[in-house]
Amino acid sequence: MIPLTLTTEERDLVRTRFLAKVERSEGCWSWKGFTQTPGGRGRMRVKNRVYYAYRIAYILEHGFIPDGMVICHRCDNPSCVRPDHLFAGTQADNTRDMDRKGRRRNKPRYGLDHHKVITSDEQVAWAVEMWSSGRMTQQAIGEALGVKQQTVSGWVHSSGRTAQQRRAQKRPAA
Numbered sequence: 001m002i003p004l005t006l007t008t009e010e011r012d013l014v015r016t017r018f019l020a021k022v023e024r025s026e027g028c029w030s031w032k033g034f035t036q037t038p039g040g041r042g043r044m045r046v047k048n049r050v051y052y053a054y055r056i057a058y059i060l061e062h063g064f065i066p067d068g069m070v071i072c073h074r075c076d077n078p079s080c081v082r083p084d085h086l087f088a089g090t091q092a093d094n095t096r097d098m099d100r101k102g103r104r105r106n107k108p109r110y111g112l113d114h115h116k117v118i119t120s121d122e123q124v125a126w127a128v129e130m131w132s133s134g135r136m137t138q139q140a141i142g143e144a145l146g147v148k149q150q151t152v153s154g155w156v157h158s159s160g161r162t163a164q165q166r167r168a169q170k171r172p173a174a
């Protein structure tokens, strides 16, 4: 996420353009500008980059988005850009929030990104356990979960490395 900083002048200009695309109401403020899907998250171009409209809304209200924070909706309406319906949270807050609202569509992506596999932590833990206990081959695990053997190999490898790192951290400093 590229941080967006605006001078006071820039902010005024952005605010004018922003408000022209917002339908304000007693409840949510709907974004009338560009969205990828109807009723989806609004997008707005600022200084040659495209940002989510609700992020712009938050920046206009608060001046900036705290480092590493994501902007969440209290109202569960992705197209809403009403500042007091938005709050900054961690990615974990956002995931928890979505779980609570039951609208998380994808399971967390895990493991080697370039395989573009979306698997749950439970599946990965299961795969590692099956393999390390010798009950299944990596090939068989891959078939059971619908992923490549190389993917399973990656999970096994990274889980081993994590265990090593944990041990290394426990070791007292010399």
Ligand SMILES: [Zn+2]
Binding pocket: 027, 028, 029, 075, 076, 077, 080, 081, 082, 085
């Ligand atoms: Zn709202």
